[in-house]
Amino acid sequence: MSSKETSNTSVPREQWGSRFGFLLAAAGSAVGLGNIWRFPFVVGEGGGAAFVLLYLGFVLLIGLPLMIGEISIGRKGRANAMDSYKIIQPNSKWYINGFIGVIINFMILAFYSVVAGWAFYYFILALTGQLIASDKDFESSFSSFISDPIMPIVWQTILMTVVVLIVLRGVKKGIEKWNNILMPTLFVLLLMLLFKSLTLENAREGILFFLKPNFSAINSGIILAALGQAFFSLSVATGMYVTYGSYKRNESSITRNGGGIVLLDVLVAIMAGLIIFPAVFHFGIDPGRGPDLAFITFPTIFRDMQFGTLFAGLFFFFVFVAALTSAISLLEVVVAFVKERFKLSRKAAAPITGAVITLIGGFCALSFGPLSHIKVFDRTIFGLFDFIAAEVLLPFSGLILSIFIGWIWKPIGVKQEVEKEGNSFPLFKVWSFLIRFVVPIVILIILIDSLGII
Numbered sequence: 001m002s003s004k005e006t007s008n009t010s011v012p013r014e015q016w017g018s019r020f021g022f023l024l025a026a027a028g029s030a031v032g033l034g035n036i037w038r039f040p041f042v043v044g045e046g047g048g049a050a051f052v053l054l055y056l057g058f059v060l061l062i063g064l065p066l067m068i069g070e071i072s073i074g075r076k077g078r079a080n081a082m083d084s085y086k087i088i089q090p091n092s093k094w095y096i097n098g099f100i101g102v103i104i105n106f107m108i109l110a111f112y113s114v115v116a117g118w119a120f121y122y123f124i125l126a127l128t129g130q131l132i133a134s135d136k137d138f139e140s141s142f143s144s145f146i147s148d149p150i151m152p153i154v155w156q157t158i159l160m161t162v163v164v165l166i167v168l169r170g171v172k173k174g175i176e177k178w179n180n181i182l183m184p185t186l187f188v189l190l191l192m193l194l195f196k197s198l199t200l201e202n203a204r205e206g207i208l209f210f211l212k213p214n215f216s217a218i219n220s221g222i223i224l225a226a227l228g229q230a231f232f233s234l235s236v237a238t239g240m241y242v243t244y245g246s247y248k249r250n251e252s253s254i255t256r257n258g259g260g261i262v263l264l265d266v267l268v269a270i271m272a273g274l275i276i277f278p279a280v281f282h283f284g285i286d287p288g289r290g291p292d293l294a295f296i297t298f299p300t301i302f303r304d305m306q307f308g309t310l311f312a313g314l315f316f317f318f319v320f321v322a323a324l325t326s327a328i329s330l331l332e333v334v335v336a337f338v339k340e341r342f343k344l345s346r347k348a349a350a351p352i353t354g355a356v357i358t359l360i361g362g363f364c365a366l367s368f369g370p371l372s373h374i375k376v377f378d379r380t381i382f383g384l385f386d387f388i389a390a391e392v393l394l395p396f397s398g399l400i401l402s403i404f405i406g407w408i409w410k411p412i413g414v415k416q417e418v419e420k421e422g423n424s425f426p427l428f429k430v431w432s433f434l435i436r437f438v439v440p441i442v443i444l445i446i447l448i449d450s451l452g453i454i
Helices: 003-007 019-030 033-045 049-077 083-088 095-127 138-146 151-168 171-198 203-211 220-234 240-245 254-282 297-303 308-341 346-366 381-409 411-418 428-450
Strands: none
Touching: 019 171, 019 240, 019 254, 019 308, 033 049, 033 095, 033 220, 033 254, 033 308, 049 083, 049 203, 049 220, 049 240, 049 254, 049 381, 049 411, 049 428, 083 095, 095 138, 095 151, 095 240, 095 308, 095 346, 095 381, 138 151, 151 171, 151 308, 151 346, 171 203, 171 254, 171 308, 203 254, 220 254, 220 381, 220 428, 240 308, 254 297, 254 411, 297 308, 308 346, 346 381, 381 411, 381 428, 411 428
C-alpha cells in the first residue's frame, strides 16, 4: 500500500490548533487513573520511595525514549496507529504492532471505563452530600455498588457517552478544546487538595514514607510493577502518541513536547502521593491497602475531616477529570483506526466504537457481581483484561516498538523527523543508545518475568 493510499490524502488531516493544545491533550492521556487510583497503592505495596525512584528511572530511561519515537512515527506517517507504520515501512509486517496498539487501547478502555464510571458515581454522591453520611459503612457500600448488576453499567455508559460526545467533535473542537479546560482544572484541584493534606497532623510520616527510600523492599515483583506503572501511566506503546503525533505540526518540537508530557505526568503522580500518604498516615490506614484506597479509605477520611463534604467533592471531581482525559485519548486511537480503515466519518466511527467498547466493558463491570464466578487463569474478566493489556501486550508492544525505532527505521530516521523546521534533538546519541540497546533488553527481561518464565 502506498503512502498516498494509506494517508488518505483526499481528506485534509486534522491538526492541533496549537503546540500547547497537543501538550495538554497528550498529558491528559498520561495523567489519569494510573496516577491516582493505581500509583498510590502500588507505591504502598512497593515500600514507598524505593518504588517511586524505580518508577522515575523507568519513565526517563524507557518511557521518554519510546515516547519520542512514537510521536515521530505518527508525524511521519500522518495516519492512524497502524497505517503510520505502513507508510514508513510499506513492504513489511511491522504495521501489526500498530494494530496491537489499537487492541491495547480497546481492552484498556473496556475495563478503565468501569473504574472511571465508579469515579463519576462517587463524584455525584460527593456533590450531592450523600457520600460521607456518619452512619455509612463505606466498605459494604462500595462492595454493594460494584457488585450490583445494573448500577456500574449505568455509570460506565454515562461516562462513555460523555467521552464519545467529546471525541465526536474532532481533534481541535473536541479533544483539544476540552483538555484545555480539564487539565488546568485538574491542577487547581490538585493544589487545593495538596495544601489540605500537608497541613494534617502526622503528615510528616506520610511524606517520609513516600519520599524516603526503603531499598530492602525492592524485588523482581516491585521492579515489574514499577515498569508496568511507567507504561500504564504514560500510555507509551499503545499507539496513542502515534495517533496524536499524526495531528502534530512539523514546526512543533517533539523532544520538548515529550519532556513536557513526562514532567506533567510525574508531577501529578508525585502530587497525588503527597495528597494521599499524609492523609493515610494521619488516619492510621495501611498504605498498601489496594485499589479500593480511593473508594473506601478516602470517604472515611473525608467524614472525619473538617469541611469533609467540600473536600470529598473536590477529590472525586479530580479523580473523574483525570479519568475522563485519559478515556478521551484511549477512544481516539480506536476511532482514528476505525474511521480511516473502514472509510467512515468521525460522526459514525465514534458512536459505533464507543458502543462496542461499552458493551464489552459491561462484562468487566459485571465481573465484580453476577459474573464474579467466571475465572480465566484464576482471574476475573476485569482482571484478565487488565493483565493481558497492561502486563503482557503493553511491554510486548514496547519491545517491538523499540526494535522498530532502533533497528528498522533507525535513529537517523527519527532524528530527521524530529529536526524538521529547524528543531533540535538534544542528547541524540544518548537517546540512540538507549532505544537500541537499553530499552529492548530491559523490556524483554520484564516481559519474560511477567509471563512467569523466569
